[in-house]
Amino acid sequence: MKVRVDExxxxxxxxxxxxxxxxxxxxxxxxxxxxxxxxxPEDLHACAREAAEACPTDAILIEE
Structure with a gap:
């Protein structure tokens, strides 16, 4: 999984x-x-997904 932020x-x-x-x-x-x-790292996947859901502007992009 990769995580990006749309600035x-x-x-x-x-x-x-x-x-x-x-x-x-x-x-x-x-x-x-x-x-x-x-x-x-796999142990951070769940919190990254939770952060993406919490973002009020949908700026967090997750690539599986």
Whole structure:
């Protein structure tokens, strides 16, 4: 699984950070960034999916 953030959709609400702090952070422009480069470890899949569901702007994209 790979995770991306659509920067054009991200509003910096930080719901992803509160749900999955090992996967996401907020940069200086108040945009979510993915902390894991490449394939996400399997133990983080569930929290990444939960973060995608929690995102109010659907800015988190998951590629299976």
């Amino acid at each position: 054009d959709k991200c509003c910096g609400f930080a719901a992803c950070l509160s749900v999955a702090p090992k996967v996401f952070d907020i940069d200086s422009d108040q945009i979510a960034v993915v902390l894991v480069d490449g394939e996400l």
